[in-house]
Amino acid sequence: MKNITPREKKLIKKARIKELLEVYSNLLTDKERKILSLYTDPALTGAAIAKKLKVSRQAVHDHIRRGVNKMERCETKSKLLEKRRKKIKIFLEIEGILSKKELSKEEVETLSKLFEQLKNLE
Structure with missing residues (x-):
């Protein structure tokens, strides 16, 4: 089995979030949706998103975590x-x-x- 680099792991995570957004974005707040949409861009980091939206990196991290958790819970239940x-x-x-x-x-x-x-x- 091939070892996955941290960069590849992050890209896989972002691809998963992008798929979840395609199905479950309507469950998110506007802020969560905007941050997660920006986060799925492979070129953007949490720090870059924070700077762009004029919020803290912690706020970006919190919105990502909350939004992904919401979508994953719904996927666990509905399997859409x-x-x-x-x-x-x-x-x-x-x-x-x-x-x-x-x-x-x-x-x-x-x-x-x-x-x-x-x-x-x-």
Whole structure:
């Protein structure tokens, strides 16, 4: 298993927050949403966000922690992000099959099964 550098770990964390924001941003206060949106920019640090918004670094950290905790709690209960990932995977499979000019009987059956899986994710 590859060792993850601290920079890579931070980028993974920011990518996770960005995904959570796409699904759960409406749960956040305006301030949390703004700070987390800025935080997901790989070029911005907490200190840079604090300077830009004229708040303390501690305030930025607190808003990030609170906002992420809210979104993670909701994801734990609802699994919307997990379902979204499954849907995307199924859509990509369907797209791959449909990109062929002619479909075999097995491919048509696979498409039917994939559509059923999508229905069950609702």
